[in-house]
Amino acid sequence: MVNNKGKSSGDPITRWLVIGMVALVVVVGAGISIFNNSSKKTAVLPSAASVKDGYGIVFNGDLTPVIDVWEDFQCPSCKVFESTNGAALKALAVEKKAKIVFHPLSFLGPESVYAANGAACAADQGKFLEYNAFMYANQPAENSGAWSNEGVIATAAAAGVTGAEFETCVNKGKYADWVGNVGSEGSKQNVNSTPTVFINGKEIDRASGAYYSAPEFMKLLVAAGIK
């Protein structure tokens, strides 16, 4: 009967079973999302990472100005940023003219996690900058399968990052929890898109064009006191 005029509201067992199951999935799912996106104190950190710098990989920790770079290895705009300003950042790091903190985010999917874990492994080999530049220059299509652990190792090898220790580190996902902590820190610091760059704690205004123009970017660096 379509018109159920009686007091009965269908089968109460079905009702509560379904409500209970749905509620369980919602609560467990939300719990997992919250847990996965919160910092894990047990995470193993790469030697160059600093907790007080948002778990980022730090170059020239005692210098000023401070440049914080938040990027995802799979983000196409980050590739453009790197090809525009990556060399300038690398020079500042190598010539010890600024403190630079790299925060590899991983919100574009599992291959971002593999790439970010690889970045930490490369940092342990003293090859973060080489790895960083080469990965962006050879960025594949998003989650196309190119950046499995084997893919990361192969790409890194072409950048000159090799060795059994590096490969083990990549294959074991040694820094996967650290990658999660970097992401959690990004949420806390209100990093809503990539690339996001802070100079001395001040986010570069997207309207300035500095992300994708080397002269504009240089202007901001000069204004921050870099000669």
Next chain:
Amino acid sequence: MNLAMLFTSPRLNWLGLFARLTLGGVLFIAGALKVTTPYKAAAAMRAYELLPINIANLFGYALPWFELGLGALLILGVATRLSAFFAGSLMIVFILAISSAWARGLSIDCGCFGGGGQVAPGETNYLQEILRDFGLALLAVYLYWRPHTKWALEPGSR
């Protein structure tokens, strides 16, 4: 046909089915699209600048699951009236949040189906987003008023 007959008309059950599947389907899809990208969902929530960052993050992680659950109940036709109450309340909250972003001159995407965050000033769709949520809110009101629908797992849904 008098008014009393209209209320019990089997035809209205079909209208109820339409409302249930539309509202439930949209919620389920919206949840499913966001549930796998919690970082983006939290960023979309923060972009409204309505809640403290840590609270916005928690809501951003949890909301997609809540939408998924409400959508599932509506599609199945279980606890339709209760689900419609929550779905309608959610739509009102969404409309208020989007209106507030609009009024404050923010340039964000609502992030309703993934995405979200800042967009170029000319690329906002506030009016469309509000109208869509208003339409969905009307379906929720209808289902709250008359939760009796065709093909519901729980026919006399409360």
